[in-house]
Amino acid sequence: MALNFVEEGLFQRQRPGRLEDRERVEPAQDFLGNPALRAQIIVAKDGSGDTDDIAEAMKLVDVNGSEIYIKAGTYLISSEIVIPQSNITISGNGYNTILQADTQINIFAATSKNNITIQNLKLVSNHDSNGHTKGCINFNGVTDSRILNCFIDFGESGVLLENSCENIAVLYCNFDGRASAESAVWISSSSFNFIAFNFLSNINDYFVNLSAGDKNIIVGNAGKAGAVFAHLDTGDLNTFVANVCEPGGAWGDEIQIKNDSDNNLVVGNVFPNDGYAIIDATGDANLVVANLAAESDDSGTNTEKGHNQT
Numbered sequence: 074m075a076l077n078f079v080e081e082g083l084f085q086r087q088r089p090g091r092l093e094d095r096e097r098v099e100p101a102q103d104f105l106g107n108p109a110l111r112a113q114i115i116v117a118k119d120g121s122g123d124t125d126d127i128a129e130a131m132k133l134v135d136v137n138g139s140e141i142y143i144k145a146g147t148y149l150i151s152s153e154i155v156i157p158q159s160n161i162t163i164s165g166n167g168y169n170t171i172l173q174a175d176t177q178i179n180i181f182a183a184t185s186k187n188n189i190t191i192q193n194l195k196l197v198s199n200h201d202s203n204g205h206t207k208g209c210i211n212f213n214g215v216t217d218s219r220i221l222n223c224f225i226d227f228g229e230s231g232v233l234l235e236n237s238c239e240n241i242a243v244l245y246c247n248f249d250g251r252a253s254a255e256s257a258v259w260i261s262s263s264s265f266n267f268i269a270f271n272f273l274s275n276i277n278d279y280f281v282n283l284s285a286g287d288k289n290i291i292v293g294n295a296g297k298a299g300a301v302f303a304h305l306d307t308g309d310l311n312t313f314v315a316n317v318c319e320p321g322g323a324w325g326d327e328i329q330i331k332n333d334s335d336n337n338l339v340v341g342n343v344f345p346n347d348g349y350a351i352i353d354a355t356g357d358a359n360l361v362v363a364n365l366a367a368e369s370d371d372s373g374t375n376t377e378k379g380h381n382q383t
């Protein structure tokens with residue numbers, strides 16, 4: 074007997090319905106190509122969303138977590154946006170979604186949370202001091218989180234990872250530091266973080282600054298002018314691989330290893346202006362192999378070196 078699929082209810086035509094009754098479809102996938110959940114909270118300046126205020130959207134999140142989608146537009150940020158709980162994804166319409174701080178604050182801040190994603194946004198700070206007390210994104214004790222495909226225009230620090238941040242991925246971001254800027258990425262007392270495939274347009278001091286950070290991976294980043302590409306002070310078992318500095322940029326030592334920093338790996342980097350420097354004898358058993366560098370300075374103990382081109 075032939076089946077009548079319509080009568081059986083397997084295929085039914087849906088009436089279009091009113092616009093407000095339809096399911097709102099936002100990005101079908103995230104920047105890495107993973108299926109994205111339907112945005113639960115929409116922020117829109119034109120009134121077409123759930124709110125026009127990002128801080129208000131944070132008050133609307135579900136107890137189990139939510140996605141917040143910020144439509145295109147320029148949003149002036151007057152106070153720090155605190156991410157209130159774990160399992161929050163904040164997405165924008167690429168560089169058309171601009172969050173502009175109008176005072177010297179962190180734009181986003183999260184403390185002791187996990188599974189936070191910030192992606193597809195342009196963040197513009199209002200800092201004019203050299204330091205690492207404020208950043209466009211400040212994670213304190215955050216774990217298992219991601220910062221993806223953001224343009225970060227900063228005047229002090231771009232991304233701050235502090236106090237036992239772990240398993241944070243900073244990927245595919247474009248950092249542009251102003252004259253006062255210190256660090257594109259500042260890592261302090263944090264481990265197992267992944268900083269990869271980012272581009273640095275300009276900075277006054279450091280691209281990546283690690284202080285008491287262990288087992289972090291810095292790979293495949295590229296940079297233009299700055300004082301030091303990566304600075305490590307008292308950290309062990311970190312990896313610096315396949316990073317490239319532009320020829321002619323105003324770099325100093327592209328990688329500096331200071332104080333009691335042991336067993337760090339520096340492999341396959343391209344430093345056409347200057348090179349690497351292991352500054353203190355307390356730096357022990359670091360491995361420096363197959364780098365293309367203009368020069369090298371090794372004051373460390375038991376440094377293993379090989380096939381570096383200077």
